[in-house]
Amino acid sequence: MKKLNIPLMNLADAYADYRGALMEELNAQIDECRFIGGTAVARFEAAWAAYCGLPWAAGCSNGTDALVLALEALGIGAGDEVFLPANSFIATAEAVCRVSAKPVFCDVEEATGLMDAAYFAEAVKKSGKPGAVIPVHLYGQMADIEAIVQIAAENGLKVIEDAAQAHGARRNGLGPGQISDAATFSFYPGKNLGAWGDAGAVVSRHEELLCKIKMIRDHGREKGGKYLHLILGHNHRMDAIQATVLCHKLLYLDAWAEKRRGLAQMYGEVLADIEGIARPITAAGSEPVWYVYTITAERRDELAAYLKDRGIATGIYYPLPLHRQPAFRDRGAMPFLPVTEDLAGKILSLPFWPEMTQDMVRAVGMAMREFYG
Numbered sequence: 001m002k003k004l005n006i007p008l009m010n011l012a013d014a015y016a017d018y019r020g021a022l023m024e025e026l027n028a029q030i031d032e033c034r035f036i037g038g039t040a041v042a043r044f045e046a047a048w049a050a051y052c053g054l055p056w057a058a059g060c061s062n063g064t065d066a067l068v069l070a071l072e073a074l075g076i077g078a079g080d081e082v083f084l085p086a087n088s089f090i091a092t093a094e095a096v097c098r099v100s101a102k103p104v105f106c107d108v109e110e111a112t113g114l115m116d117a118a119y120f121a122e123a124v125k126k127s128g129k130p131g132a133v134i135p136v137h138l139y140g141q142m143a144d145i146e147a148i149v150q151i152a153a154e155n156g157l158k159v160i161e162d163a164a165q166a167h168g169a170r171r172n173g174l175g176p177g178q179i180s181d182a183a184t185f186s187f188y189p190g191k192n193l194g195a196w197g198d199a200g201a202v203v204s205r206h207e208e209l210l211c212k213i214k215m216i217r218d219h220g221r222e223k224g225g226k227y228l229h230l231i232l233g234h235n236h237r238m239d240a241i242q243a244t245v246l247c248h249k250l251l252y253l254d255a256w257a258e259k260r261r262g263l264a265q266m267y268g269e270v271l272a273d274i275e276g277i278a279r280p281i282t283a284a285g286s287e288p289v290w291y292v293y294t295i296t297a298e299r300r301d302e303l304a305a306y307l308k309d310r311g312i313a314t315g316i317y318y319p320l321p322l323h324r325q326p327a328f329r330d331r332g333a334m335p336f337l338p339v340t341e342d343l344a345g346k347i348l349s350l351p352f353w354p355e356m357t358q359d360m361v362r363a364v365g366m367a368m369r370e371f372y373g
């Protein structure tokens with residue numbers, strides 16, 4: 001059998017769309033000698049807020065720091081319990097520990113892998129000090145944000161949406177940040193909107209919150225001032241080069257999302273009726289942006305090895321759930337979360353990026369059909 005060469009994702013394929021024009025903008029930015037903050041960041045913040053359908057955005061250093069900034073600005077701190085799904089990237093829980101709060105790991109829905117609102121509703125009843133909830137919009141699909149916001153309101157919790165994987169996603173017409181306290185984004189290079197380095201943002205409906213975030217990200221500095229620091233902060237600023245890259249790439253985000261939707265539909269067709277796998281499920285009213293295309297598969301590790309042998313890369317987001325991570329052993333309860341634990345042994349993300357060809361999708365489908373015979 002001919003060995004293929006299909007990576008999990010390919011960032012260089014999109015260069016043809018934008019590289020020439022972006023390099024001109026970057027040269028102009030370099031000529032300005034303004035590398036941190038400034039008009040480039042302000043311009044991106046305005047564009048990103050508008051894209052999210054919100055009045056306010058604050059750019060920052062990365063998606064992890066965006067979570068820390070949102071938690072701190074909302075007053076979440078020592079001993080507060082913060083509910084989050086155990087099926088997420090480490091950053092979600094790491095940020096909670098960074099503000100001395102306590103992560104409370106919740107189970108996820110079997111169909112979508114997203115935070116289970118019913119589990120959260122039960123867990124919050126047992127909480128001694130409920131502080132906040134961080135639903136994660138994993139794989140490009142939003143969690144049941146309306147239910148989660150309602151449960152949070154009934155129990156006095158703040159809501160921060162971790163939308164690191166969900167740029168432009170909607171659920172019942174609502175995007176990240178539209179009914180919660182804040183939503184955070186990562187612009188890590190491989191994300192749907194990716195920088196050429198690390199970058200992140202917080203968006204919100206609340207001006208006061210965003211002003212506080214902007215102060216905390218810049219050493220607690222007085223607005224417009226230099227050496228007067230009103231509160232303790234961090235250096236979590238966005239740099240001007242990344243803001244320039246993001247502003248430019250934002251022009252293409254909808255077109256790339258359209259290509260992702262087309263590929264997801266095609267995968268759905270080529271994988272139909274393969275016994276041994278389940279294709280991703282889109283919740284009612286949900287409009288995912290397909291950060292990754294994640295199936296569940298029987299004999300997952302054998303399948304991944306078989307595909308690798310044929311030159312097809314795959315990924316697992318995430319192989320060890322957060323509540324099983326050694327880093328959290330002394331920082332929160334390690335409950336048994338049956339759905340999360342079952343999914344961790346089955347989930348597999350297939351090659352996926354906007355410029356992936358239809359032939360490649362067919363080749364992946366064919367190899368999987370061969371495997372399950």
Ligand SMILES: Cc1ncc(COP(=O)(O)O)c(C=O)c1O
Nearest residue numbers: 062063064089091164186187188
């Ligand atoms: C769900 C989730 N949350 C948070 C982050 C953290 O973002 P960053 O890598 O920009 O710090 C990521 C990044 O991979 C993520 O996928």
